[in-house]
Amino acid sequence: MRLHRAELFTVEMPLVSPFATSFAVQTHRQLTLLRVETDAGVGWGECVAMADPLYSSEYLAAAGQVISDFLLPRLRGKDLSASAVSHLLGPVKGHRMAKATVEMALLDAELRGASMSLSDYLGGVHDRVPSGVSVGIMDSVEELLAAVGGYLEEGYQRIKLKIQPGWELEPVRAVRREFGDIALQVDANAAFTTADVRLFQQMDEFGLLLVEQPLEDEDLTDHAFLAARISTPVCLDESVVSAKSAADAIALGACSVVNIKAGRVGGYLEARRVHDVCAAHGVPVWCGGMVETGIGRAANMALAALPNFRLIGDTSASDRFFTTDIITQPFVIEDGYVAVPRGPGLGVEVDEQALAAVTVARTEIAL
Numbered sequence: 001m002r003l004h005r006a007e008l009f010t011v012e013m014p015l016v017s018p019f020a021t022s023f024a025v026q027t028h029r030q031l032t033l034l035r036v037e038t039d040a041g042v043g044w045g046e047c048v049a050m051a052d053p054l055y056s057s058e059y060l061a062a063a064g065q066v067i068s069d070f071l072l073p074r075l076r077g078k079d080l081s082a083s084a085v086s087h088l089l090g091p092v093k094g095h096r097m098a099k100a101t102v103e104m105a106l107l108d109a110e111l112r113g114a115s116m117s118l119s120d121y122l123g124g125v126h127d128r129v130p131s132g133v134s135v136g137i138m139d140s141v142e143e144l145l146a147a148v149g150g151y152l153e154e155g156y157q158r159i160k161l162k163i164q165p166g167w168e169l170e171p172v173r174a175v176r177r178e179f180g181d182i183a184l185q186v187d188a189n190a191a192f193t194t195a196d197v198r199l200f201q202q203m204d205e206f207g208l209l210l211v212e213q214p215l216e217d218e219d220l221t222d223h224a225f226l227a228a229r230i231s232t233p234v235c236l237d238e239s240v241v242s243a244k245s246a247a248d249a250i251a252l253g254a255c256s257v258v259n260i261k262a263g264r265v266g267g268y269l270e271a272r273r274v275h276d277v278c279a280a281h282g283v284p285v286w287c288g289g290m291v292e293t294g295i296g297r298a299a300n301m302a303l304a305a306l307p308n309f310r311l312i313g314d315t316s317a318s319d320r321f322f323t324t325d326i327i328t329q330p331f332v333i334e335d336g337y338v339a340v341p342r343g344p345g346l347g348v349e350v351d352e353q354a355l356a357a358v359t360v361a362r363t364e365i366a367l
């Protein structure tokens with residue numbers, strides 16, 4: 001497969017409501033899409049980095065520059081296969097979300113040309129996945145309960161609550177009291193320290209599925225210290241950046257569940273390797289979301305269909321975050337599930353008009 005043309009789209013999509021985490025309050029999702037033209041067909045990749053380096057060190061402007069100045073030039077004129085892209089991009093240090101974007105676009109093009117769905121290519125075993133939703137930090141417990149009630153009404157099978165110092169025991173206790181033993185977990189986005197062990201021991205009373213990334217990204221031994229003192233399973237997100245780092249975290253006892261986000265680990269092929277390493281250790285995984293458009297959401301649904309994705313992910317419908325998605329058939333929740341695309345490649349089609357309406361800039365990359 002040869003790469004003939006590449007174009008970056010800078011996109012800004014308004015969120016249906018502000019989404020607050022321990023590190024930011026988002027009212028819009030700014031993101032970058034990569035469109036490639038190859039002799040196998042057109043492919044799309046979505047960069048999950050944020051506009052600011054608050055979730056990880058990557059950020060959108062840098063990712064766009066790395067893609068155009070350092071990643072795509074390494075593919076110029078080469079006879080490519082998507083599975084070889086990560087090797088070709090390997091010499092470039094870090095920038096995993098940027099690399100994931102390039103690999104995803106080429107994987108989409110290659111699979112469309114081969115009339116194979118991403119789910120089949122990755123080894124998906126389900127044609128629908130249970131749907132979970134991420135609920136941000138709210139201004140009041142009443143507002144939180146109304147939001148959670150609404151999502152449960154829509155059929156979401158798992159609720160993830162964002163927490164931070166000052167917004168932790170009270171909201172979780174209120175949700176437990178109001179809605180009983182629903183599937184419930186929390187995500188701290190690294191907002192706590194080992195001084196908070198007592199707080200997480202108190203959280204054990206809520207019977208949570210897991211507590212996600214309570215401590216700093218690099219704090220593997222501190223996560224192991226915490227995990228040894230609480231009964232709630234510890235799940236890592238930001239700390240796991242590759243299959244090797246997943247194996248290290250598991251070996252250190254830092255986690256017993258892993259949140260897999262393809263962008264965070266460098267692509268969907270590395271995401272499958274993380275899945276396989278975790279499966280080999282008997283560690284269940286789930287698919288984390290990064291407020292993706294239907295393009296990234298489609299790839300996540302394919303990934304979430306793999307057999308060791310045994311916990312419910314952030315596999316929400318398009319309208320969880322956006323009134324209008326940029327694909328022709330937005331994802332919807334049906335009986336608590338979302339369908340896994342079965343068409344070639346990502347299995348979704350970009351709605352050119354809807355995309356144009358949220359495109360802030362288009363940049364042709366010289367190849």
Ligand SMILES: O=C(O)CCC(=O)N[C@@H](C(=O)O)c1ccccc1
Nearest residue numbers: 050055134189289290291292314316
């Ligand atoms: O369902 C979704 O797509 C969002 C899930 C979610 O909470 N993502 C958070 C996170 O910390 O995991 C996030 C969103 C955007 C950017 C960074 C992180």
